[in-house]
Amino acid sequence: LHPFWVKPRFSGAGSVAMQSPRWDQEAATLRADARKDYGGFPRRTKDVFKQKTQRFRLPNLTDSQMLVLSTTVVYFLTVCLYYFAFFRHAKVVLLFTAASLLSCPAFAMLNGKRRFEVSLAACCGVAVLLGAIAGLYSYANFGFFSWKLFTSRTYENVVPSEDPGMVADAARMSFAKEAYLDQARSVGFAAEDGNLYCAAPISSHSAPKEEVNFWAVGVNCCALSGRFECDAAPKQTGHGIILWDQRQHFHDARRKSAATFGIHGVEDPIFLRWVSREQFLDMQRSYDREAAFFATFTTMLLAAGSSSL
Numbered sequence: 001l002h003p004f005w006v007k008p009r010f011s012g013a014g015s016v017a018m019q020s021p022r023w024d025q026e027a028a029t030l031r032a033d034a035r036k037d038y039g040g041f042p043r044r045t046k047d048v049f050k051q052k053t054q055r056f057r058l059p060n061l062t063d064s065q066m067l068v069l070s071t072t073v074v075y076f077l078t079v080c081l082y083y084f085a086f087f088r089h090a091k092v093v094l095l096f097t098a099a100s101l102l103s104c105p106a107f108a109m110l111n112g113k114r115r116f117e118v119s120l121a122a123c124c125g126v127a128v129l130l131g132a133i134a135g136l137y138s139y140a141n142f143g144f145f146s147w148k149l150f151t152s153r154t155y156e157n158v159v160p161s162e163d164p165g166m167v168a169d170a171a172r173m174s175f176a177k178e179a180y181l182d183q184a185r186s187v188g189f190a191a192e193d194g195n196l197y198c199a200a201p202i203s204s205h206s207a208p209k210e211e212v213n214f215w216a217v218g219v220n221c222c223a224l225s226g227r228f229e230c231d232a233a234p235k236q237t238g239h240g241i242i243l244w245d246q247r248q249h250f251h252d253a254r255r256k257s258a259a260t261f262g263i264h265g266v267e268d269p270i271f272l273r274w275v276s277r278e279q280f281l282d283m284q285r286s287y288d289r290e291a292a293f294f295a296t297f298t299t300m301l302l303a304a305g306s307s308s309l
Helices: 021-038 063-085 090-110 115-151 248-261 277-308
Strands: 007-012 015-019 153-158 170-175 179-181 187-190 196-204 214-219 239-242 270-275
Touching: 063 090, 063 115, 063 277, 090 115, 115 170, 115 277, 170 277, 187 248, 196 248, 196 270, 214 248, 239 277, 270 277
Parallel strands: 153 170, 214 270
Antiparallel strands: 007 015, 170 239, 179 196, 187 196, 196 214, 239 270
């Protein structure tokens, strides 16, 4: 059914290509010339422009820029993780940090022959470690107090003579109009660490002055006796924020005032900061702003230091 000088040739599954003897001779000649000139068949055009796949990189960034960016991002996210999650999920955060630190050398071992991947693992490991240290500092100085103010209750119209156990879950309290800061009976306790721990009783006009269950405290803001200038004092604001860092020296100052002026009360009173109404309402946001500034400043400092290496 076809000319005898044309022989069928299979070029694919189920397909037949018709080729003439003359075409075969020309193709063989071309192959021989190519083998003679190049020592083999030339590469295909698509193979010449084929590039090696670049992993763990963003376009238009050099390896150094990618390492600096990765270090900065990992550090910032680690600091934010400690600030926002350590209060309620401390164990989970610590386990995640340990797993991240262990995964970095494991990733480096799996890519031991790849120079960029090993450098990336080392930078991420250092960033996680530094982020954990800075995150703990941020939580201890800002995050803990912000979360306590957010999760604890606020009491209004508190009478200074009432049992402090009734407001033990408070973070902030606003005293009744009859309450006032008794600066005349304030004292300062000189501790061995070189600081002066101050305490002033919060008394009531309608109750005996000898019974005190709430104390305004501070550090290095008073005289040894009779002068108290901590926070918003000497203004009679009537607002207090609970002090969770109840150092033993505040109890020493309270005992000194009790022994000097004949004050008595419960053995476990409430220590608080005597603040203005603006501080009373804005204290939580103030801690958040300080934490944001700390995280941003240290992240920029790390980025600048990494870029200079």
